[in-house]
Amino acid sequence: xxxxxxxxxxxxxxxxxxxxxxxxxxxxxxxxxxxxxxxxxxxxxxxxxxxxxxxxxxxxxxxxxxxxxxxxxxxxxxxxxxxxxxxxxxxxxxxxxxxxxxxxxxxxxxxxxxxxxxxxxxxxxxxxxxxxxxxxxxxxxxxxxxxxxxxxxxxxxxxxxxxxxxxxxxxxxxxxxxxxxxxxxxxxxxxxxxxxxxxxxxxxxxxxxxxxxxxxxxxxxxxxxxxxxxxxxxxxxxxxxxxxxxxxxxxxxxxxxxxxxxxxxxxxxxxxxxxxxxxxxxxxxxxxxxxxxxxxxxxxxxxxxxxxxxxxxxxxxxxxxxxxxxxxxxxxxxxxxxxxxxxxxxxxx
Amino acid sequence: xxxxxxxxxxxxxxxxxxxxxxxxxxxxxxxxxxxxxxxxxxxxxxxxxxxxxxxxxxxxxxxxxxxxxxxxxxxxxxxxxxxxxxxxxxxxxxxxxxxxxxxxxxxxxxxxxxxxxxxxxxxxxxxxxxxxxxxxxxxxxxxxxxxxxxxxxxxxxxxxxxxxxxxxxxxxxxxxxxxxxxxxxxxxxxxxxxxxxxxxxxxxxxxxxxxxxxxxxxxxxxxxxxxxxxxxxxxxxxxxxxxxxxxxxxxxxxxxxxxxxxxxxxxxxxxxxxxxxxxxxxxxxxxxxxxxxxxxxxxxxxxxxxxxxxxxxxxxxxxxxxx
Ligand SMILES: Cc1ncc(C[n+]2csc(CCOP(=O)(O)OP(=O)(O)O)c2C)c(N)n1
Ligand SMILES: [Mg+2]
Numbered sequence: 123x124x125x126x127x128x129x130x131x132x133x134x135x136x137x138x139x140x141x142x143x144x145x146x147x148x149x150x151x152x153x154x155x156x157x158x159x160x161x162x163x164x165x166x167x168x169x170x171x172x173x174x175x176x177x178x179x180x181x182x183x184x185x186x187x188x189x190x191x192x193x194x195x196x197x198x199x200x201x202x203x204x205x206x207x208x209x210x211x212x213x214x215x216x217x218x219x220x221x222x223x224x225x226x227x228x229x230x231x232x233x234x235x236x237x238x239x240x241x242x243x244x245x246x247x248x249x250x251x252x253x254x255x256x257x258x259x260x261x262x263x264x265x266x267x268x269x270x271x272x273x274x275x276x277x278x279x280x281x282x283x284x285x286x287x288x289x290x291x292x293x294x295x296x297x298x299x300x301x302x303x304x305x306x307x308x309x310x311x312x313x314x315x316x317x318x319x320x321x322x323x324x325x326x327x328x329x330x331x332x333x334x335x336x337x338x339x340x341x342x343x344x345x346x347x348x349x350x351x352x353x354x355x356x357x358x359x360x361x362x363x364x365x366x367x368x369x370x371x372x373x374x375x376x377x378x379x380x381x382x383x384x385x386x387x388x389x390x391x392x393x394x395x396x397x398x399x400x401x402x403x404x405x406x407x408x409x410x411x412x413x414x415x416x417x418x419x420x421x422x423x424x425x426x427x428x429x430x431x432x433x434x435x436x437x438x439x440x441x442x443x444x445x446x447x448x449x450x451x452x453x454x455x456x457x458x459x460x461x462x463x464x465x466x467x468x469x470x471x
Numbered sequence: 472x473x474x475x476x477x478x479x480x481x482x483x484x485x486x487x488x489x490x491x492x493x494x495x496x497x498x499x500x501x502x503x504x505x506x507x508x509x510x511x512x513x514x515x516x517x518x519x520x521x522x523x524x525x526x527x528x529x530x531x532x533x534x535x536x537x538x539x540x541x542x543x544x545x546x547x548x549x550x551x552x553x554x555x556x557x558x559x560x561x562x563x564x565x566x567x568x569x570x571x572x573x574x575x576x577x578x579x580x581x582x583x584x585x586x587x588x589x590x591x592x593x594x595x596x597x598x599x600x601x602x603x604x605x606x607x608x609x610x611x612x613x614x615x616x617x618x619x620x621x622x623x624x625x626x627x628x629x630x631x632x633x634x635x636x637x638x639x640x641x642x643x644x645x646x647x648x649x650x651x652x653x654x655x656x657x658x659x660x661x662x663x664x665x666x667x668x669x670x671x672x673x674x675x676x677x678x679x680x681x682x683x684x685x686x687x688x689x690x691x692x693x694x695x696x697x698x699x700x701x702x703x704x705x706x707x708x709x710x711x712x713x714x715x716x717x718x719x720x721x722x723x724x725x726x727x728x729x730x731x732x733x734x735x736x737x738x739x740x741x742x743x744x745x746x747x748x749x750x751x752x753x754x755x756x757x758x759x760x761x762x763x764x765x766x767x768x769x770x771x772x773x774x775x776x777x778x779x780x781x782x783x784x785x786x787x788x789x790x791x792x793x794x
C-alpha cells in the first residue's frame with residue numbers, strides 16, 4: 123500500500139524520485155504554500171459537498187437515484203486539476219467533483235444538479251456528476267466506463283491539429299481499464315502522439331470487484347509499455363505528489379511526446395454508491411487508509427512546513443461550511459424544470 | 472408464499488444450474504455481491520467460483536466469452552449490469568451471436584440477461600428500455616417478462632433454448648410484482664403471448680412493466696363500461712402474431728403500448744402487422760402509446776412526463792372507445 127510517497131516509474135523508465143525529475147517544479151516556498159492552501163481548500167470543499175449530498179440530501183430523499191462520491195480520493199482531481207491550464211480540456215470521471223470547482227462551477231450548481239433542479243448544469247435532464255460545460259472545457263461523462271478515453275483522444279488529436287500546446291486530460295478508475303474503449307482510445311492517441319494525460323484513480327475496487335479480479339498485472343501503470351507510453355505510479359493520497367506528477371505528464375504531452383499515464387494509488391473510503399454498504403471490503407482496509415486521509419495529511423504538512431497556521435486552516439473549513447450552507451439553500455429554492463421542457467433540446471435544429 | 476420477480480428469476484436460474492452442469496453464470500459483481508440487483512445472490516455460495524464467474528468491466532468480452540463457451544457445449548448465462556451498457560457488447564451480440572447459426576449452422580445458445588427500464592430515477596444511462604436495438608436483428612430471441620411467474624418460466628426456457636436469447640428484466644418490477652409460483656417444475660414457452668386480462672372492446676398489446684400500467688388503466692375503464700383486453704407479448708422475437716390477431720379480431724380496436732420511445736419502437740411493427748392482417752376487422756386506427764423520442768430524463772417531474780402511465784393510457788382508451 124502507498125503508505126509513503128512511493129513514486130516509481132512505469133516499466134519504460136528507471137525508478138527515480140519525483141523531485142529529481144522536476145527541479146523546476148520545486149518552486150519558491152511561497153508558491154508551494156499557496157498551492158498547498160488551494161489544494162486543501164478544493165479537497166475540503168469536495169469532501170464537504172459530497173458529505174452533504176451523500177449523508178444528508180440523499181438520506182433525506184432530496185437526491186434520488188445513484189450517488190457516487192470520491193471520499194478519500196480528493197487529492198487526485200485536485201492535484202491534477204490544479205496542474206491543468208484553463209485552456210486544457212478536462213474529461214472527469216465519477217469521483218472527480220473537485221475538477222468542477224477548480225473550473226469555476228459553483229457548489230450551488232452542483233447541489234441543484236444532484237437534486238434535479240433547473241439550476242443544475244443539465245437542468246434536471248441528467249443527475250449526479252453527469253454534467254459538463256463546454257465553455258469551461260469540462261466534458262460530461264456517460265455512464266459506460268472508459269467511454270471518455272477515445273473522446274479525450276479525439277480532443278487531444280484536435281489540439282494537435284489546431285497547432286495549440288494544450289492538453290486533454292482524462293480521469294478513470296482501475297475497473298475502467300478493462301474496457302475495450304480504454305485500450306482503443308489509448309492506442310489511437312499514442313500512435314498519433316496526441317497530447318493526452320491519463321489519470322487513473324486506482325482505488326482497488328470496481329464496485330465489489332477487487333483489483334485481483336480486474337487485471338492480472340500488478341499495476342495499471344504496467345499496461346502503459348504495451349502502448350509505447352510512459353507511466354508513473356504516485357501516492358494518490360498526497361496531493362502535491364499528484365500535482366507534481368501531473369505537471370510532468372502535461373509537459374511531456376505539450377512537448378509533442380504523446381500520451382502519459384499517471385496511476386494514483388488510493389482507496390475508495392465508501393461503498394461503490396450511496397446504497398452500497400461495501401460489506402465485501404475487509405474492515406481493516408478502511409481503518410488503514412483512513413490514516414492516509416489526503417485532507418488531514420495536507421493540513422499536517424501545512425503546519426509542519428510553516429505554510430499556514432491552524433487558525434488559517436480552520437478559516438478554510440469555516441468558509442467552506444458557509445459556502446455549502448448557502449449553496450444548498452439556493453439549490454433547494456431552485457425549481458424543478460417544467461415538464462413542458464421534456465421535448466426540448468434533442469436536436470439543435 | 473408469493474415470490475417476487477427477482478426471486479423467481481433467481482429460482483429459475485438455480486433450478487437450471489442444478490439440472491444441467493453445463494449452465495454457468497458470468498458477469499460483473501455477480502459473485503460475492505450477488506449482482507447489482509441481487510439476482511444472483513447466493514449463487515456463488517451454492518455453485519462456487521467455477522460456475523459463477525465475476526468478470527472485469529468488459530461487456531464485449533462477457534458476451535464473446537459466452538459465445539465461445541457455448542461452442543464448447545456449455546450454457547452460459549451472462550449478466551449485463553444495466554441494459555444500457557449492453558451497447559458495450561453490441562458487436563458480439565448482433566454480429567457474432569446472432570449470425571452464427573445462419574452462416575455456418577453453429578448455434579450460440581447463450582442467454583444475455585439485462586436489467587432494463589425506467590421509473591427509478593436512473594437518468595439517461597440507467598433507464599433505457601432498449602429491446603428495439605435487438606428486435607431488428609434476425610437470429611436473436613428477445614424476451615421481456617412482466618410477471619414473476621413468467622420470469623421464472625421464461626428464464627428456464629431461455630437457458631434451454633438453442634439460440635441466443637436477450638432476456639430483459641425490468642428493474643422496477645424486481646421487488647414490486649409477486650406471484651404464487653406453480654409447485655414444482657414448469658417452463659413458459661418462448662414465442663408465446665399471454666392473454667393477461669380478457670376483455671371485449673379494446674385490445675392493449677404490450678409487454679414488460681407496461682403490462683401493469685395497462686392493468687391499472689383497464690381497471691379504471693371497466694368503471695366507465697369499457698372492457699379492455701390485455702395481451703402480454705412476453706417475447707417480441709419470435710412474435711406470437713396469432714394471439715395478437717385473435718384478440719384484435721375479437722375486440723376490433725387496438726392500442727400498442729411500450730415504455731421504449733416511439734420512433735422505431737416495436738409498437739410500429741405490431742401496428743403494421745395488425746393493419747396488414749386484420750384490417751377488415753378493425754373499427755378504428757391502431758394507436759400507439761410510447762415514451763417520447765428523447766433520452767430518459769433524470770429528475771422526477773421530467774421522468775414522470777416521459778414514461779407512459781395509466782393516465783395517458785386511459786386518455787387514449789377513452790378516445791378509441793368513442794371512435
Ligand atoms: C460499461 C459499464 N459497465 C458497467 C458499469 C457499472 N459500473 C459503474 S461504476 C462501476 C465500477 C467502476 O470501477 P472503477 O473504474 O474502478 O471506478 P471507481 O468506481 O472505483 O472509481 C461499474 C461496474 C458501467 N458504468 N459501465
Ligand atoms: Mg476503482
